[in-house]
Amino acid sequence: MRVLVTGHLGYIGTVLTPMLRLAGHEVVGLDSDLYAECSFGTLPEQPASIAKDIREVDLQDLEGFDAVLHLAALSNDPLGNLNPEVTYDINHQATVHLASMAKQVGVSRFVFSSSCSNYGAGGEDLLDESSAFNPVTPYGESKVRVERDLTHLADDHFSPTFLRNATAFGVSPRLRFDLVLNNLVAWAYTTGKVYIKSDGTPWRPIVHIEDIARAFLAVLEAPREVVHCEAFNVGRNQDNYRVRELAEIVEQTVPGCQIEYAPGAGPDKRCYRVDCSKIQRVLPTFQPVWDARRGAAELFEAYQRVGITVEEFEGPRYKRIAHIQQLLEAGQLDHGLRRSSAALTGAR
Numbered sequence: 001m002r003v004l005v006t007g008h009l010g011y012i013g014t015v016l017t018p019m020l021r022l023a024g025h026e027v028v029g030l031d032s033d034l035y036a037e038c039s040f041g042t043l044p045e046q047p048a049s050i051a052k053d054i055r056e057v058d059l060q061d062l063e064g065f066d067a068v069l070h071l072a073a074l075s076n077d078p079l080g081n082l083n084p085e086v087t088y089d090i091n092h093q094a095t096v097h098l099a100s101m102a103k104q105v106g107v108s109r110f111v112f113s114s115s116c117s118n119y120g121a122g123g124e125d126l127l128d129e130s131s132a133f134n135p136v137t138p139y140g141e142s143k144v145r146v147e148r149d150l151t152h153l154a155d156d157h158f159s160p161t162f163l164r165n166a167t168a169f170g171v172s173p174r175l176r177f178d179l180v181l182n183n184l185v186a187w188a189y190t191t192g193k194v195y196i197k198s199d200g201t202p203w204r205p206i207v208h209i210e211d212i213a214r215a216f217l218a219v220l221e222a223p224r225e226v227v228h229c230e231a232f233n234v235g236r237n238q239d240n241y242r243v244r245e246l247a248e249i250v251e252q253t254v255p256g257c258q259i260e261y262a263p264g265a266g267p268d269k270r271c272y273r274v275d276c277s278k279i280q281r282v283l284p285t286f287q288p289v290w291d292a293r294r295g296a297a298e299l300f301e302a303y304q305r306v307g308i309t310v311e312e313f314e315g316p317r318y319k320r321i322a323h324i325q326q327l328l329e330a331g332q333l334d335h336g337l338r339r340s341s342a343a344l345t346g347a348r
Helices: 013-022 077-082 084-104 138-153 180-191 209-221 243-253 277-282 292-306 320-329 341-347
Strands: 002-006 026-030 048-050 067-070 109-115 121-127 159-165 167-169 193-196 203-208 231-234 240-242 258-261 271-274
Touching: 002 013, 013 026, 013 209, 067 084, 067 209, 077 084, 077 138, 077 320, 084 109, 084 138, 109 138, 109 209, 138 159, 159 209, 167 180, 167 209, 167 292, 180 193, 180 203, 180 243, 180 292, 193 243, 203 209, 203 243, 203 271, 203 292, 209 231, 231 277, 240 243, 243 258, 243 292
Parallel strands: 002 026, 002 067, 026 048, 067 109, 109 159, 121 271, 159 231, 167 203, 193 258
Antiparallel strands: 203 240
């Protein structure tokens, strides 16, 4: 298939794209590359690409594709909270506009990178795809709105699918340290402390980015009738952990470290467990291979190999919100998080 991957230069995209190409698909990327200075190690060889903000995409950019795999977004709660109006502009409105244009030019499949953040304050119950949404942040709310609006676009010729990814972890050429397992291992490696910023009680379903990529590939290659307008929680049931349980795994993985709680750490409103039985049942080709213990070991080895400091992983190179704030302060982005005219002039 000829596939457009939006956000192909991001945390998941740089892992997904090589996997798609290895499976024999023709891949084109689309990304504004806001994180060009944030690489962890070396980027793999990249496909042909379109250098654009998703809000600037036009019909010509989408012609000739069989599918769009849509990852591009403000990628987490801190970024979403920075300016909720811009979050909805990018994550919701631009996504729906992108899907509408894709439908208009005859793209038959649209696979949306949604999130288990849709469930938000989900409590102790195991939540499946029919469970009520309860988002607690603009990021989570934006994902809910997209699923609602893309469902209205679905018809005999346009087939959306919603992949509600659990909290991602794992090594990537565009590594993020603002994800729970990645962050815990980084603190343990650099300071000897597995530093927990909540009281450790919130539930988090987690999934490795390679397994997220496997889910995209499984949906892309599945019969249309199996995935048409369907949502899938992406992960495994056994990978629902309390944050303190993840910290214990890290403590057992990184020699000489011990768990420490942040002063005044309290509960987190984001607390949910998810049931991932459906994707295992409906898409048997989806075979996740990673768990928290293996992932912690992978992260620890990568941190040792590349070398990181607290200042790096808590600073603008690897922390998405800090990097965007740095670009804003430097005048590289305007308040709408678009490349400023000065930045574009400099790029030319």
